[in-house]
Structure formats: C-alpha cells, structure tokens
Amino acid sequence: MTALNRVPSLMARAGTASALTLAAVGGSIVVPGLAPDASAATLATKALKVAAAKKGAPYRWGATGPRSFDCSGLTLYSFKKAGKILPRTAAAQYNKTHHISASRRRAGDLVFFHYGSYVYHVGIYAGHGRIWHAPRTGDVVRLQKIWTRSVWYGRVN
Incomplete structure (x- = not known):
C-alpha cells in the first residue's frame, strides 16, 4: 500500500476532531487529487x-x-x-x-x-x-x- 493510498484510512482513524484541530491551528491536510x-x-x-x-x-x-x-x-x-x-x-x-x-x-x-x-x-x-x-x-x-x-x-x- 502506497503512502497516498493510506491517507484516507489514516484520516478515518485520526477522526474529525483531529482534522478540525489541525484546521483551527492553521495546519494543512494533504489530500490526494487536491x-x-x-x-x-x-x-x-x-x-x-x-x-x-x-x-x-x-x-x-x-x-x-x-x-x-x-x-x-x-x-x-x-x-x-x-x-x-x-x-x-x-x-x-x-x-x-x-x-x-x-x-x-x-x-x-x-x-x-x-x-x-x-x-x-x-x-x-x-x-x-x-x-x-x-x-x-x-x-x-x-x-x-x-x-x-x-x-x-x-x-x-
């Protein structure tokens, strides 16, 4: 499994709260196809x-x-x-x-x-x-x- 293929599953495991926290502090999320x-x-x-x-x-x-x-x-x-x-x-x-x-x-x-x-x-x-x-x-x-x-x-x- 390549790193890009793992991104969706990693995001699912990290949860919405982690993504929102990252966004709130000005971080960025790498999303394939973006x-x-x-x-x-x-x-x-x-x-x-x-x-x-x-x-x-x-x-x-x-x-x-x-x-x-x-x-x-x-x-x-x-x-x-x-x-x-x-x-x-x-x-x-x-x-x-x-x-x-x-x-x-x-x-x-x-x-x-x-x-x-x-x-x-x-x-x-x-x-x-x-x-x-x-x-x-x-x-x-x-x-x-x-x-x-x-x-x-x-x-x-």
Missing part, C-alpha cells in the same frame, strides 16, 4: 462570495467600496477582503495575474475585457459563462453573461 494551488482556489472562492454579496451596489466611477464600485474597484475590494491586494485599475490587475486560457478558467478568476491590447473592463468569473461586475454609470453590481469573445482570463495567486 489541486496544488488549492490556496488560490480558496482565495478566489472568497473573493467571488464577497463580490456576490455586493449585488445591487451602485456603480460609481473611481469607487472602491464598500457601498459603491467601479469595475476594478469591485475586484480590488473583493480580493482585499479575501486577503490579497490587487492594483487599482483593470489593466494593472491584468498585468499582476497569471494569464490562463478560457479552457482553464474557473470560478473566481478575473475576466478582462479588451479592445486590441487595451484592457477596459474587469469582472470575477462566476462559472457558466457569467461574471459578477460593476457594469457602468446608472447600473449596479450584478451577475451577467459574458457578452463578447474579446476577453482574457487571469488567476490571482
């Missing part, structure tokens, strides 16, 4: 939940929350609450992310809208071709289907 960048997934999930909780907040150019937002203000605020500081603008955020293909995107990744090489908008990917974003003046933070193919994806690490 992505090596699980902490990035946790960060992205937290940021996505923060953005979704801002549903209905009004758009205001230059606003970074907590009551109103512009597009990059919403992503900055969401990731800050999740524990990661991002630059202020959509273009600067794009430059600070790990660029990924559409086929590798997952919930919590940033979606950058561009015209040529100019990045003009950003949102947080929610899955199923939708994003949470602060669209424009007169609108509110909302979930919306991605309306163009002119997007790039970035993962915050």
Whole structure:
C-alpha cells in the first residue's frame, strides 16, 4: 500500500476532531487529487462570495467600496477582503495575474475585457459563462453573461 493510498484510512482513524484541530491551528491536510494551488482556489472562492454579496451596489466611477464600485474597484475590494491586494485599475490587475486560457478558467478568476491590447473592463468569473461586475454609470453590481469573445482570463495567486 502506497503512502497516498493510506491517507484516507489514516484520516478515518485520526477522526474529525483531529482534522478540525489541525484546521483551527492553521495546519494543512494533504489530500490526494487536491489541486496544488488549492490556496488560490480558496482565495478566489472568497473573493467571488464577497463580490456576490455586493449585488445591487451602485456603480460609481473611481469607487472602491464598500457601498459603491467601479469595475476594478469591485475586484480590488473583493480580493482585499479575501486577503490579497490587487492594483487599482483593470489593466494593472491584468498585468499582476497569471494569464490562463478560457479552457482553464474557473470560478473566481478575473475576466478582462479588451479592445486590441487595451484592457477596459474587469469582472470575477462566476462559472457558466457569467461574471459578477460593476457594469457602468446608472447600473449596479450584478451577475451577467459574458457578452463578447474579446476577453482574457487571469488567476490571482
């Protein structure tokens, strides 16, 4: 029996209390099949939940929350609450992310809208071709289907 095959039985013998104690003190548990960048997934999930909780907040150019937002203000605020500081603008955020293909995107990744090489908008990917974003003046933070193919994806690490 390999070490990886023993992990589930060791976890079963250790019990839930031991796993909870380990989690409470900030430890980590190695689980077979878990992505090596699980902490990035946790960060992205937290940021996505923060953005979704801002549903209905009004758009205001230059606003970074907590009551109103512009597009990059919403992503900055969401990731800050999740524990990661991002630059202020959509273009600067794009430059600070790990660029990924559409086929590798997952919930919590940033979606950058561009015209040529100019990045003009950003949102947080929610899955199923939708994003949470602060669209424009007169609108509110909302979930919306991605309306163009002119997007790039970035993962915050």
